[in-house]
Amino acid sequence: MTWGLYIHVPFCIRKCPYCDFYSVSDLSRQAEYVDALVAEMAMRARADAVFDTVYLGGGTPSVLTPSAVERILDAACKHFSILPDVEVTLEANPGTVTQKSLSACRSAGVNRLNIGVQSFNDANLAFLGRIHTANQAMAALQAAGRAGFENIGLDLIYGLPHQNENAWHADLSAAAAFSPPHISCYMLTFEPGTKMAADKDAGRFAPLSEERVSAMFVQAAEFLSGRGYQHYEISNFAAANKSRSRHNLKYWQNLPYLGLGPAAHSYTAPERFWNCRSVDTYISEISSGRKPTAETERLTDSQMMIEALYLGLRQAGGIDIPGFEGRFGVDFQEMFGPAAAPFINSGKMGLDAQCCRLTREGMLLLDTIAAELSEIIE
Numbered sequence: 001m002t003w004g005l006y007i008h009v010p011f012c013i014r015k016c017p018y019c020d021f022y023s024v025s026d027l028s029r030q031a032e033y034v035d036a037l038v039a040e041m042a043m044r045a046r047a048d049a050v051f052d053t054v055y056l057g058g059g060t061p062s063v064l065t066p067s068a069v070e071r072i073l074d075a076a077c078k079h080f081s082i083l084p085d086v087e088v089t090l091e092a093n094p095g096t097v098t099q100k101s102l103s104a105c106r107s108a109g110v111n112r113l114n115i116g117v118q119s120f121n122d123a124n125l126a127f128l129g130r131i132h133t134a135n136q137a138m139a140a141l142q143a144a145g146r147a148g149f150e151n152i153g154l155d156l157i158y159g160l161p162h163q164n165e166n167a168w169h170a171d172l173s174a175a176a177a178f179s180p181p182h183i184s185c186y187m188l189t190f191e192p193g194t195k196m197a198a199d200k201d202a203g204r205f206a207p208l209s210e211e212r213v214s215a216m217f218v219q220a221a222e223f224l225s226g227r228g229y230q231h232y233e234i235s236n237f238a239a240a241n242k243s244r245s246r247h248n249l250k251y252w253q254n255l256p257y258l259g260l261g262p263a264a265h266s267y268t269a270p271e272r273f274w275n276c277r278s279v280d281t282y283i284s285e286i287s288s289g290r291k292p293t294a295e296t297e298r299l300t301d302s303q304m305m306i307e308a309l310y311l312g313l314r315q316a317g318g319i320d321i322p323g324f325e326g327r328f329g330v331d332f333q334e335m336f337g338p339a340a341a342p343f344i345n346s347g348k349m350g351l352d353a354q355c356c357r358l359t360r361e362g363m364l365l366l367d368t369i370a371a372e373l374s375e376i377i378e
């Protein structure tokens with residue numbers, strides 16, 4: 001079983017109002033952060049794990065200089081056992097890259113770029129508080145190709161207030177025109193504690209109705225499927241099997257991963273732990289020779305079963321029934337069949353001896369359906 005290595009880069013030039021990932025916009029401690037990260041690698045080196053993905057996420061990893069990226073990747077290769085065909089992803093914000101910086105990251109060992117385009121419409125980008133324009137997004141995609149990246153992911157966000165079907169179609173068409181191997185379409189959500197959630201609650205804008213957002217989900221799935229993309233996970237589309245995000249599949253398929261950096265999470269069944277959510281504490285803990293772990297949790301079988309339901313149903317391939325039964329020692333059909341029946345009868349779900357999966361319509365009800373099935377577990 002191969003592991004994934006996640007590295008959280010907790011810096012952003014400016015905080016986007018919808019975002020609840022941990023990041024700070026004071027970039028002054030970057031060099032100390034990289035020193036601490038390399039020291040954390042030494043602390044968490046483990047002989048029992050072989051890695052086939054490295055994912056620099058954030059935050060905005062592309063604010064790091066290419067030489068910092070190179071130092072991080074060199075240190076990862078020194079402290080961990082990494083397979084030669086490793087997938088190395090860097091999340092890039094179009095407002096922070098040039099062809100030169102991308103070429104240097106490519107030479108440093110990054111072989112997959114995930115570009116946070118979000119929209120090709122400047123008004124949408126302004127609403128989302130992004131630092132880049134539509135032209136910069138297009139320039140970043142072109143620069144990525146010229147820098148030698150073939151494996152490119154392009155992120156879009158939909159469901160903005162005032163966004164209509166035509167505007168969403170324009171974004172999808174603009175994305176597809178670049179033929180990226182991977183496209184993610186994320187529904188705009190209003191996470192508690194974010195500025196955007198507060199603005200919504202204060203009535204500063206009216207969110208789109210659930211029906212219209214759902215229609216946009218279906219629109220994206222139809223549009224991209226019609227252009228040959230596989231809808232392999234609720235928000236993710238791949239041009240081919242090989243262009244699926246190998247790293248993100250680890251999260252959805254119960255595979256182990258080690259997370260480094262502030263707020264990063266790690267998991268190897270049944271244990272999960274996460275680092276402190278503060279750059280300052282992270283640096284000071286590591287300088288004092290301590291691991292920056294905030295908390296460790298041991299999952300019960302019931303908790304793992306609930307997670308397996310949620311994560312399995314997110315994926316087009318669904319829950320692998322023989323795998324689930326082997327792992328938990330239960331009869332899936334006997335346990336969940338009655339609760340699943342109404343969803344199967346209404347065309348939201350399919351269930352046979354091999355798998356339990358949601359239809360496209362069912363994916364819109366993922367949380368409701370997974371919660372109903374989870375109620376049986378105790």
Ligand code: SF4
Pocket residue numbers: 011012014015016019020021023058059060093116
């Ligand atoms: S750039 Fe990304 S990580 Fe940073 S605040 Fe915006 S959405 Fe969040």
